[in-house]
Amino acid sequence: MTERLQKITIVDEEHHLPYSKGLTAISIMATGLPPDVAYNIASMIEEALRDEGSPTVSMEHVRSTAEAIIEREVGSKYVDIYRKWQSMGRLHKPIILLIGGATGVGKSTVATMLAARLGITRQVSTDVIREVMRSSFAPELIPSLYNSSFSAFEKLRIPLPETTDKVIVGFLEQAAMVWVGIRALIERAIIERTNFIVEGAHVVPGIVDPKYFKDAIIIQLVLSVGDEQQHRSHFEIREVETEGARPFARYLDNIGNIRKIQDYILKLAGEQDVPVFPCYNMDQTIADVLDYIINQVFVEYSADMAQALERADELDGARQRTLAPGQKGS
Numbered sequence: 001m002t003e004r005l006q007k008i009t010i011v012d013e014e015h016h017l018p019y020s021k022g023l024t025a026i027s028i029m030a031t032g033l034p035p036d037v038a039y040n041i042a043s044m045i046e047e048a049l050r051d052e053g054s055p056t057v058s059m060e061h062v063r064s065t066a067e068a069i070i071e072r073e074v075g076s077k078y079v080d081i082y083r084k085w086q087s088m089g090r091l092h093k094p095i096i097l098l099i100g101g102a103t104g105v106g107k108s109t110v111a112t113m114l115a116a117r118l119g120i121t122r123q124v125s126t127d128v129i130r131e132v133m134r135s136s137f138a139p140e141l142i143p144s145l146y147n148s149s150f151s152a153f154e155k156l157r158i159p160l161p162e163t164t165d166k167v168i169v170g171f172l173e174q175a176a177m178v179w180v181g182i183r184a185l186i187e188r189a190i191i192e193r194t195n196f197i198v199e200g201a202h203v204v205p206g207i208v209d210p211k212y213f214k215d216a217i218i219i220q221l222v223l224s225v226g227d228e229q230q231h232r233s234h235f236e237i238r239e240v241e242t243e244g245a246r247p248f249a250r251y252l253d254n255i256g257n258i259r260k261i262q263d264y265i266l267k268l269a270g271e272q273d274v275p276v277f278p279c280y281n282m283d284q285t286i287a288d289v290l291d292y293i294i295n296q297v298f299v300e301y302s303a304d305m306a307q308a309l310e311r312a313d314e315l316d317g318a319r320q321r322t323l324a325p326g327q328k329g330s
Contacts, residue, residue: 007019007055008046008049008050008055008056008057009055009056009057010056010057010058010059010062011056011057011058011059012058012059016056019045019046019049019057019062021039021042021043021045021046022039022042024042024045024046024062024066025038025039025041025042026038026116026117026119027066027082027085027086027119028041028042028066028070028082029116029117030081030082030085030117030118030119030290030294031070031078031081031082031085031290031294032078032081032117032286032287032290032291033074033078034283035116037073037074040073041066041069041070041073041074044069044073045062045065045066045069048065048069049062049065063086066082067079067082067083070082081290081291081294084294084295084297084298085294087298087301091217091297091301092193093193093215093216093217093300094189094190094192094193094194094195094196094216094217095118095120095195095196095216095217095219095293095297096186096189096190096195096196096197096198096213096216096217096218096219097111097114097120097196097197097198097199097219097220097221097293098182098198098199098203098208098218098219098220098221099111099114099197099198099199099200099203099220099221099222099223100199100200100201100202100203100204100205100220100221100222100223100265100269100274101201101222101223101224101262101265101279102150102201102224102258102259102261102262102265103148103149103150103201103251103258103261104225104231104234104235104238104251104258105223105224105225105231105234105262105279106223106225106234106279106282106285107125107199107200107201107223108125108199109282110199110223110279110282110285110286110289111123111125111197111199113282113286114197114286114289114290114293115197117286117290118195118290118293119195120195120196120197121195122189122194122195122196122197123196123197123198123199124185124196124197124198124199125198125199125200126178126181126182126198126199126200126201126202126203127200129178129181129182129185129200129202130145130174130178130181130202132181133145133177133178133180133181134146142177143155143157144156144170144173144174144177145174145177145178147170147174148254149171149174149175149201149202149261150167150171150254150257150258150261151170151254151257152170152171152173152174153166153167153169153170153171154170155170156169156170156173165260167257167260167261168260168261168264171201171261171264172204174202175201175202175204175207176207178200178202179202179204179207179208182198182202182203182208183208185198186198186208186213186216186218187213189216190213190215190216201261201265203220204265204268205220205222205265205268205269205271205272205274206268206271206272206274208220217296217297217300219292219293219296219297220274221274221275221276221277221289221292222265222266222269222274222275222276222277223276223277223278223279223285224262224265224266224276224277224278224279225262225278225279225280226278227280228255228259230280231255231258231259232248232252232255235248235251235252236248238251275292277289277292
């Protein structure tokens with residue numbers, strides 16, 4: 001009887017690494033599958049590799065085994081997503097996810113779950129950026145930073161016409177200030193080639209122009225909660241989760257302003273072609289957002305690969321033209 005393998009090593013050109021169910025499960029979760037399903041599939045992959053009896057396998061073989069088991073267990077749809085995500089391991093640009101939406105729609109929760117499933121280790125809330133900026137500027141200098149996004153209008157110092165919506169003006173003034181910090185973080189992530197998630201109400205559609213960040217794949221989206229009662233319930237859940245640190249009464253007192261800002265953000269999203277994802281069922285939202293992200297990255301990746309091939313062909317053509325007739329093809 002053949003002795004059962006206790007350890008499987010993945011071998012490629014540069015590394016010799018032990019097979020990890022945890023890391024494999026993370027790569028499978030990028031398809032939108034729940035963590036428990038992904039981990040079960042990762043365990044099945046390990047069992048299949050052990051049954052083959054070889055102590056070393058290539059990464060390509062691990063991936064083909066994963067594809068076969070994913071198709072068997074959950075269907076070809078997830079295999080397609082898995083293949084797209086795996087093909088993007090050679091990306092030369094960092095992925096920057098910008099998640100916007102009004103207060104209380106679930107941005108932080110979605111960002112945290114996306115980070116875990118996509119293996120992104122850096123994530124920041126624009127509220128944190130605002131806090132850092134507040135420590136650098138006195139209230140007298142930039143007063144609107146010292147209020148929440150839905151009450152920033154209370155600190156406006158410039159007289160406005162009566163027909164002006166002060167809630168929206170205050171919100172936009174604060175967002176424009178916080179954008180300075182967001183931009184600095186994006187630029188740093190590009191320099192370090194680090195995937196990054198920025199989430200918060202200050203990620204306003206249209207305020208970030210991807211053309212200024214050509215060395216990154218910028219993906220922007222908005223979350224929303226259309227039903228006001230459900231929106232209210234999000235604040236109750238938040239109070240419980242933070243053990244009262246963020247009391248829901250304060251948010252309910254300002255629900256009118258919060259909903260007004262959401263309407264404005266959705267209007268901007270429509271004008272800027274930024275996709276909006278309803279945030280009612282968290283599992284469905286995560287699955288939909290993951291599908292969108294992976295498809296967007298794959299489109300960018302495919303375009304970059306096509307350009308690289310085109311440049312290679314041009315260089316090869318130029319080289320052939322400079323060679324003497326007798327040297328061509330050598």
